[in-house]
Amino acid sequence: MLGIKLFKFMKQSSIIKPIKLAAISSSLQWQQLRQKSDLYEPDYLISMEPDEPVYDCLNLQLKGYDFAVLEACQSQIHKYAEVMGLTVDECWATPAQQLKVQRFKPKGTAVDAEYLLNVYERNVQVSDVPAWALGTLLRVARASLPEGCWLSVHEHTVEHEEVRYVPDNQLRELKQQLEEMGGSRPEKKKRK
Numbered sequence: 001m002l003g004i005k006l007f008k009f010m011k012q013s014s015i016i017k018p019i020k021l022a023a024i025s026s027s028l029q030w031q032q033l034r035q036k037s038d039l040y041e042p043d044y045l046i047s048m049e050p051d052e053p054v055y056d057c058l059n060l061q062l063k064g065y066d067f068a069v070l071e072a073c074q075s076q077i078h079k080y081a082e083v084m085g086l087t088v089d090e091c092w093a094t095p096a097q098q099l100k101v102q103r104f105k106p107k108g109t110a111v112d113a114e115y116l117l118n119v120y121e122r123n124v125q126v127s128d129v130p131a132w133a134l135g136t137l138l139r140v141a142r143a144s145l146p147e148g149c150w151l152s153v154h155e156h157t158v159e160h161e162e163v164r165y166v167p168d169n170q171l172r173e174l175k176q177q178l179e180e181m182g183g184s185r186p187e188k189k190k191r192k
Contacts, residue, residue, distance in 0.1 A: 066148060
């Protein structure tokens with residue numbers, strides 16, 4: 001505190017030249033970074049401390065059977081990440097997966113009931129996440145997770161990017177028909 005006041009006084013009174021002023025300011029900043037516990041530690045030991053681990057790009061993947069509840073949970077986790085100061089790159093939904101569930105009669109193989117379930121998915125992508133912040137974010141996300149929803153965290157890969165898009169079935173059929181007919185024409189070389 002005293003160093004900052006001294007620095008401001010010297011800057012205002014312009015007693016010291018600008019070159020010396022810059023050197024003093026950098027040394028004052030270094031002194032401010034040191035803590036009371038570092039008082040008797042030499043500088044080279046402080047500089048050898050390991051850096052805090054940082055995760056590049058992570059996906060928080062939410063899945064559930066009710067899209068409205070899942071959407072609200074995703075929005076809440078997005079807000080928590082922003083409040084914590086994390087960089088939220090993107091949020092997206094993927095197409096629903098349809099599951100066919102059969103219930104059998106007791107002690108038999110006859111089907112008693114058949115259900116069609118939709119499993120919805122929402123993703124929140126965060127980047128440059130410090131290790132301490134990830135632990136806190138996961139605890140908050142698990143605490144706010146509603147019933148019937150589950151959360152998984154994984155690094156972002158190309159497969160996660162491709163799942164987002166709905167395939168064009170008509171285009172696939174046309175490509176398949178083209179292959180059955182012998183493929184596309186070879187391109188002719190143009191004359192110069």
